Amino acid sequence: xAGPYLVxxxxxxxxxxxxxxxxxxxxxxxGLEYEYRILDxxxxxxxxxxxxxxxxxxxxxxxSALNITHPCKQLVLELVDDLDTDAxxxxxxxxxxxxxxxLVGYNTDWMGYRDGLTAGLPGASFDRVLQIGCGGAxxxxxxxxxxxxxxxxxxxxxxxxxxxxxxxxxxxHFPSQTIVTVExxxxxxxxxxxxxxxxxxxxxxxxxxxxAFDVAWLREGAWLSDVVYRxxxxxxxxxxxxxxxxxxDGGLMAVxxxxxxxxxxxxxxxxRDRMERTFRAL
Ligand code: NAD
Numbered sequence: 396x397a398g399p400y401l402v403x404x405x406x407x408x409x410x411x412x413x414x415x416x417x418x419x420x421x422x423x424x425x426g427l428e429y430e431y432r433i434l435d436x437x438x439x440x441x442x443x444x445x446x447x448x449x450x451x452x453x454x455x456x457x458x459s460a461l462n463i464t465h466p467c468k469q470l471v472l473e474l475v476d477d478l479d480t481d482a483x484x485x486x487x488x489x490x491x492x493x494x495x496x497x498l499v500g501y502n503t504d505w506m507g508y509r510d511g512l513t514a515g516l517p518g519a520s521f522d523r524v525l526q527i528g529c530g531g532a533x534x535x536x537x538x539x540x541x542x543x544x545x546x547x548x549x550x551x552x553x554x555x556x557x558x559x560x561x562x563x564x565x566x567x568h569f570p571s572q573t574i575v576t577v578e579x580x581x582x583x584x585x586x587x588x589x590x591x592x593x594x595x596x597x598x599x600x601x602x603x604x605x606x607a608f609d610v611a612w613l614r615e616g617a618w619l620s621d622v623v624y625r626x627x628x629x630x631x632x633x634x635x636x637x638x639x640x641x642x643x644d645g646g647l648m649a650v651x652x653x654x655x656x657x658x659x660x661x662x663x664x665x666x667r668d669r670m671e672r673t674f675r676a677l
Contacts, residue, residue, distance in 0.1 A: 527582075592620070593621075
C-alpha cells in the first residue's frame with residue numbers, strides 16, 4: 396500500500412537505536428508518509444514475554460509493521476501466522492508485518508549481511524570462513540555466508556553448546572557444505588587457514604571493550620568482517636585494517652537490514668547507497 400505507514404521497533408534498551416532515523420529519512424526521499432516509533436520494553440516496564448500483547452496493541456493502534464530485536468527475535472516465531480522460509484530456517488525473525496488478518500514474520504538481518512558482503516568485499520573468497528560468536532547475529536551471518544556459497548564454515552563460541560546448536564541447524568539446511576565447530580584452543584590454527592573471519596560477539600562495543608582474537612593469526616590477504624556497529628571502528632576492525640586486511644564493518648549489515656525491512660513493508664525499492672550515506676552521517 397502507499398501508506399501512511401506507522402512502524403515500530405520492539406526490544407530492550409533500544410532508545411538510542413539508529414534504525415528509526417534510517418527508515419524515516421529514506422521514506423521521506425521515497426515520498427512516503429512514514430512514522431517510526433521505539434517501543435522499549437524497559438521504558439514500558441514490560442517483560443519480553445509481553446511481545447505478543449504488544450504486537451496486538453500495536454495492531455489496534457494502526458501499526459503496519461514492527462521490527463523486533465533482542466530479546467524477542469525467537470519469541471515472535473511462535474506468534475506469527477506465516478513465517479518466511481529463510482526466517483524459519485535460521486530460527487529468528489526481526490520483522491513482523493501486520494497484514495489485514497495475519498502476522499507475517501521475516502528475517503532481514505541475514506539479507507542485510509548478505510548484501511553487505513557482496514557490496515563491501517567484492518571479489519573476496521568465501522571458500523573457507525571462520526565465525527566467532529553463535530548468538531542472534533551469528534545465526535544471520537552464518538545463514539548468509541552459507542547461502543552465498545561458503546564451502547566450509549568453522550563456528551566457534553565461548554559457549555560451546557551455542558556453536559554446536561548453530562552448526563546442527565545449518566547442516567540441516569546446507570547438507571552439501573562443511574560446517575564444523577572449533578574449540579577455543581584450536582582458534583589460532585583455524586583462523587590461519589580461513590579466507591575470511593566473521594566476528595559476531597558483542598566485544599568491541601562500548602560496554603564490552605576488547606578484541607576476540609589476535610589479528611596476527613589472520614593469514615595474509617584474509618578478510619575480516621565485524622557485526623558490531625557501535626562503534627563502527629572497533630579495535631578489531633582498526634587493527635585488521637592497519638595490517639592491510641580487507642575489512643567490512645558492521646554498518647553495511649545494519650543498513651542492509653533496514654533497507655530490506657523498508658522494502659518489505661512498503662513494497663517499494665529503497666536506495667541502499669543513500670541509506671548508507673544517511674547512516675554514516677548519523
Ligand atoms: P548474542 O548474545 O545473541 O550472541 C553473542 C554470542 O557471542 C554468544 O553466543 C556468546 O556466548 C558469544 N561470545 C561472547 N564473547 C565471546 C568471545 N570472546 N569469544 C567467542 N564467543 C563469544 O548477541 P547478538 O544479538 O548476536 O549480538 C552480537 C553483536 O552483534 C552485538 O554487538 C550487536 O550489536 C551486533 N549486531 C549487529 C547487527 C548489525 O546489523 N550490524 C545486527 C544484530 C546484532
